[in-house]
Amino acid sequence: MRISLLAAGLGLLLAPAIGRAQTTNSGTDKFEQLGTELPTPNEYRTASGAPGPRYWQQRADYNIRVSLDDAKQAITGSETITYTNLSPDVLPYLWVQLDQNILAKNSITYATQVGQVSNGRLSFQELDNQMAAAEFDGGYKIAAVTDASGKALRYTINHTMMRVDLPTALRPGQKVSFGVKWSYNISDQLKINERSGYEYFPEDKNYLYEMAQFYPRMAVYSDATGWQNKQFLGNGEFTLPFGDYRVSITAPADHVVGATGTLQNPDQVLTSAQRQRLASAKNAKKPVLIVTQAEATQAEGKRASGTKTWTFAAKNVRDFAWASSRKFIWDAMGISQNGVPVMCMSYYPKEGNPLWGQYSTEVVAHTIKTYSKHTIPYAYPVAISVHGPVGGMEYPMICFNGGRPEKDGTYSADRKYGMISVIIHEVGHNFFPMIVNSDERQWTWMDEGLNTFCQYLTEQEWERNYPSRRGEPRDIVAYMRTDKSLQTPIMTNSESVLQFGNNAYGKPATALNILRETVMGRELFDYAFKTYAQRWAYKHPQPADFFRTMEDASAVDLDWFWRGWFYGTERCDISLEGVKYFRPSSKNPSVESKRMLTERQAQLPSLSAQRNATDLKTTAVEDKPELKDFYNSYDPLTVTDADQQRYNQYLTTLSPEQQQRLNGNLNLYELSLRNVGGLVMPVVLQMTYDDGSTDTQTIPAEIWRKNNEQVTKLIISPKNVVSFVIDPLQQTADTDLSNNAYPRQPVASRFDLFQAGQVGNNAPQANPMQNAKKMPLEKREDKPNPQ
Template sequence: MKKIGLLLFSFAFAANSYGQITKQGHTNQNKFKQLKQELPTPNLERTASGKPGKEYTQQKVDYVMDITLDDANTKITGSETITYHNNSKDDLEYLWVQLDQNMRAADSKTPDISPSSIRTKMSKGRYNRAFPEERFDGGFNIMSVTNKDGSPLLHTINQTMMRINLVEPLASGDTFEFNISWWYNINNHRTDGGRSGYEHFDENDNNNYVIAQFYPRMCVYDNVEGWQNDQFWGRSEFALEFGDFTVNITVPEDHMLGATGVLQNESEVLTKKEQKRLETARKTFDDVVVIRTQKEAEKIEKSKASSTKTWKFVAENVRDYAFATSRKFIWDAMAVDINGKTVMAYSLYSKEANPLYGDHSTKAVAQTLETYSKYTFDYPYHKAISVDGQMGMEYPQICFNPGRPDLPDGGYSDRVKYRMVKVTIHEVGHNFFPMIVNSDERQWTWMDEGLNSYMEMLAELDYDPNFPITRGYPKNIVRYMSGDQSRIAPIMSKGDNVYSFGSNAYGKPATALWILRETIMGKELFDHAFRTYSQRWMFKHPSPADFFRTMEDASGIDLDWFWRGWFYTTDVTDIGIKSVKKYATKESGDTVEFVEDTTEGLGFSKNENKYHYEITYEKPGGLVMPIIVEFTYKDGTKEKKTYPAQIWRYDDKEVTKVFSSSKQIESIMIDPDLETADVDTSNNAFPKETANKFDKFKSKIKG
């Protein structure tokens, strides 16, 4: 007893260099400790349950805009009246406006923040972009900023942000109206890159325009960030307020145009034939109706109108505005039934994108609206448009997507088809996240891209049960998660500061949600919680804490361990079988004795009525995850057993469990369906010789 006591004493105390005995302690490193330090303190605006509180407030911004597209000079000119509603409890000394186009200004600092080096060879086009003789100037030219009465309004421009210097603070509950007029040169997004711009076609000297970030936009002010006025460096996207838009867009008379909002002057901008076809489309739910045909578009694009026309739109309760216009556009449409409400799915595309777009674009839009509405909330707007923009970007009710036929006969390969459908579903899906569930993209990219990438998987499988999903299945994130740790950041990182942007903000969070639904929570609990989050934060500004708390609140499952591991660290999953012991039993009166059978393998030295296996599982990886074990019996049958992640709460390195059966086991596999993103499966099988079978099996798994 003395020896034991001294041994315990030596663990609890240690002698310092002066011979004094000091206590050794540590902070709570348990993977299951609560997520208290990481999450903000709940308050009356954002509650501990994850839903908006009784005192939740949100600003509102209304815009009235007149926009003119100068096709000959590829230039946008605009004027706007902004009405800012201060619904917060704070008096505001100044207002902040986003000037995103300044990222393309001649003096922009964006090119200066990225490292560069000389390549021994590069294409001439890439060389010209990297070393232009004269740098393209696509920044805003602010012509005036005035008060409601037309008097000058003091303002300060700081790169992509403009501060409106108020004479006196804007009191809580008050509104402020002011005007801005501007112009800028439109970039060729096909040669110079960008999230909007034009694509030039040498044939007939035409342009397709996909226009966004084209107007000075108000920053978000809330109780989480205050003013969200982080500079726009080109990657991390946007934080925006909801409001009402009245927009008049003047373009060449022969252009076909699509935009955010309800078209107010349909009879003025569409031909009688187009109006009639559109009416047919509004009643057609099972097929696509062509409003402007390829033949008609080809005829129009051969000449240029000298006159203009103005398209008039009104959009209520949207956070942003975008449009697309070209004389080349074909237009097709179909109606979508969203729980008894008719929503229109539209596509605008040039002949270069047909027949790919004609076959799949509008149908992919319709599928997205149906699937997302099923799992979140009914799509509230009247339309969704997919535009042949040859990029992937999203805005309320309209998005710009890639895809052109790639075969010599004008057809398209499965690779091109699936990529186009994938991006279309993803970008249309952004109507839900973040265009309605309005998270801060500048700060938390994963809250829209990750959630949307997860939902995209469900829509893709609805569109085609054999859809080749490339992002979201656990096995597809293994390569990234097991990579060089110096080039991996936690999901909870600002998008501008991560290396593998796609894997970090899209792939890993989508995988995390897939694992939650399929492996940890189950479909019913996950779907209810995810729907609850979506509906709680429709047309509001959720933060990460609101998502984490709502998922737990609505499911009754403590997920703090999961959020911490998957979102706050770069830990990986690696669970293996360390050892297996077999035990036979001997009965002696009222006593049962376990006797270890030390013969090699899983077979017993003699027949038994009950087989007992003491299995020690090891966890070299940092993530705690369920242990999913598949036992294959000698008669060829299988049995699966799942131990919850909490099995690791007392020992983060290894745990021993006894498994008993009336049948003898032939082999044991961990995570046989690759559900947990295990980065090293070499320790997943017992006996070791069955590992080869496991490797062959892995290659056959869907996804």
Template structure:
């Protein structure tokens, strides 16, 4: 279709006026959702000039009872009140109490049986594990303190308020039964190896821990129900761990008595490992571990660890451990990457675990802050992945014959990257996990994706790329919650708290801000809030402040709603300028006439009608049968020349350039505002990428029309060609229209057929 010159130019002067309801605009500011900036947290997203945080220091003596699978402990806590407030009481977390038979977690657990339920289903209805803390005493200076246990929280009742700037020292003695992870699950616990009567203990949440008191929530004493994880203040730890004499221990902090618990050969190997930054060095090799696990020694040893400015403490202990380590250069400082694993983990763990730890430290340090601690440990467990300062527990075990599937291999590397990465979020950038899971899991999953892609160019990352979140985004909205939902209320935990925020950040990096601006802002956030307690508002504001970009529309759409992305090319029209040149337009009209005569009747008449009347009878013809309106006397050409001469140089240039104008009407069918990316293919086989910022939706968030001029003939247009916006319906993303191919399952097996992994098949 062609339009005259003035009609095309007029498009530039026509304004679009859309009536906007500011209360409903997707571009409205987040002011009403975010807290008002104050002296503690600025409007730029940084800690304010009166920002404070509390400090909790611990001195502990812990005994691991290998015969009864029990932890006995004594701790002395020094709590420093750096807030401007006088505190009438102190709150501590008793997370082990969620395993008590009478816990709220147990009481609110849903259950159902049917006529087809098994005895196992019925057995699950009965909670037999005697879990939970047993508090034996709470004292200050030898005097009993008044306290009250409220499910998973404990309140210390103070005789007089703890004033600003004061410290309070008290002690607690307790014990609890360690849970069997294989039987009842859990983030920590033990795994039992029946054939040799040995255990691997991965122990966390094992002591009463101070809750956070801050300017946002006061005391964060929300009950631990199982999903919302942990919110903790920073402090210094001295921990004495008494374990069986032949156990090897890995823990948060720096070992203080290596000469008492390690052989001279093991200490020498550790020194060598620090210098070897290419390959892991065996501290305890497989043969030594095998000998150790087969000969149970008498007696016990005490391992002493110290850690400064950490928010938690965890440890692992077993006589089965193989131990390897290597040095990692972090901006000129050597950090030790370590792994502890049994023979059951090999050959997978020996090849990949410590290398994955080292890789994670390098990549995360590049995108956030330099890793500040002296080591990072990966410990083998049967199936879980869980994180603590300087140490994490990771599943991923080969088959008994030593073979493994590709999924097992990449699963191991991914879980190690993820759990070691948690050292940065939330162990250092210390967000409130009890309230906002996405602030640690989502941010960490995003950087995990970056690290995975630097591990292997063909790495099968599970989360990160936009197209991988499409099935969730397109799912039933009744099965979704906004990302900004409290941890305990989330539906589809993995998609909501891990996948969707990680995808959002990847889109923000690749499509909205660009890598340079995003990486700078993300690093600013990490540096601002390292060893502090950020909130969602601090993250949102910092990313905007450091990038000079108003992102309220982005946070609102991705984090505060369950809208999805579905942008449609509702209408596409192609225009060309009418040059008014008689020779050019005569040729174009002839082409147009032939193109328009496509009706089936015209086509068939070409064959069925041998001759028309006009063709056979001269008397039926007159002037108009041979008339060509453009073939006139020379005066017409002169008039055209005069017309061109009166145009401006720029208009003359446009008239002769032969531009193709493509007018596209875009419709926002999913409700989520996103930039518009087009791949335009030309008749000569070349293509161009057009990127339109999300602000194009301003003043009309449902639909807009835009004209794109091109110097060449356009034959095809594709919307979101690189799958970077998570568009849920691509069938309306093409011009000319075409259907997006989809897969369907021909049949489904009720049970997955057991088959050897590829390594086993190759051996066979």
């Protein structure tokens, strides 16, 4: 450790620095309060982050009838929407979302997509998918828009939005009912990667349908944005008002249907055995099969004639989705959440087993319990996970999830944990944004980021040291290192975000984890986060409502954090540039003389002095002794009686406490810290002492408040420090660990030796379970016990 050894008085060392606060090179003070970046508080949304005394939101209730054509893979439907104007405004027209028009022939979504032939290569699958999307006509065919009496209403369709002109403007407090009839073709999810559609199984010639965005839905009208009628281009998801739903789904008679809400006519659509199993599942300790794999397999092989209509009802939800197939295995298990019964259920084809039968419903139940603990109690009656080709998509009380084992029933660890994670994530969306109903069309991070953070907490409570992909600060470092031209701030509209997964999921989730563990602490963070969820449950929050609530409920000023993590693209890189070591002089001439003599003896003569000892036969003074005087024999380290008397007199001027500090074992270290990355963050400092023990202290980010770029920190320790390390547990997402230690320490890294064609995506996925099954029986750990 290169340390400067200086003797100095305490008064000099602790003298305060005086001068003007220095900001960054850009001239921006990173601790400046968020001002114009946030909207002005008003009677609808307060400065505390809570809904104001005159907060309002609209309501839309639906009565929907829809028919599934299993032969043509098409939908036909009709609905009555009752819209209640609870705003203070007069509305001459209403806006309705037609999100299915993203698949219309004239879709601007596909017209504005960019792509390239990379290195002169394009896979058949990429080409087929591009052509399928271009050729498929999956947009809405609107047959009629009518008032309550059946009279036609004027309407105008603009891509994914439809304006319905009202004969009489809708005044505050009034409601209006109108009807829409429509149809559309269902897309093949394996060819067109959208949020809903069908999967075809050629082995048994059956279809599995995951149906969402299947009906024209009301857009949100709010105090923050007016009509949120920004076009749906693919990334910015769905902003919807709350209401009650009654939905009747007509499907083939041998299909099993799962949906948002509770089934209203079980006697008409379920067998006596299925109803009994469902009843027994309410108090079961593990999932009960309502439809067994044997029953589902039998249904695959034969086709029942006719149809059945399944009717579901849901109260105070923002959307509705459903799934239908004769291939479905169905299991269920009831739990109680704060005294409210919740039926956790899964629907999956046999191709999902054994993974789905073992894990899905258990994961649903675990997710509901864990999210309820960290946010608000889940109050809906059901929570459903459906297995299909979609990687993951969420709706109230129901979600669609991927994760399929190999055909031989084996699976890799990545596949297992990937499936568990996607179920946690999509079920967790019941809380964000299905209950805490943020504007996804504008701010993806408000649902995906907050949900990914809660997903991380839930994963860690599922299994100790669970291999979470997002949430740990070290896992966002690679993204934070990328060039700023490849990044956008988190506070960017959903359709304009670069590196969507990192920006909208990973970075905000990591930011919240850092807030919880390093900046605020768990107690303050958890209380504030729950307060936000409680305040905005079943309402429409904006980013400022979240930012303000987190500060309001914790008394922690976080404007610097929001500014850096959410409004900027700078990275954390704090460098420990150097360390100076000080010990206060004891002023005792006997003590100091011995110390300085020891230092003198330990110091090696310079190279010149060593050579002069042999090369110079004599010096001038040695040749002429008369040139010597007092100082040739004087030793400044010789202690005289006068020196000791002056010391004794000095002691009389000190208090007992000051004398103890003067003579005690006190070490002072001056640390030079530089903010290389630009993002101000707390300094987590670990000290290792000469006795092998360690100590860690977290210095708040406010250490940078007077100089955002460079500061010095004085560490006073009774023990001798042999090394300092910044962020030893990688809890601040520091992007360069090579400058975090003093003395410098090498940072471990790796490189791969590979054979061409066997790296990256071309390398086979590890599946130890499959390899174990191929192993001779006598070598397998899972071989049957002969007893």
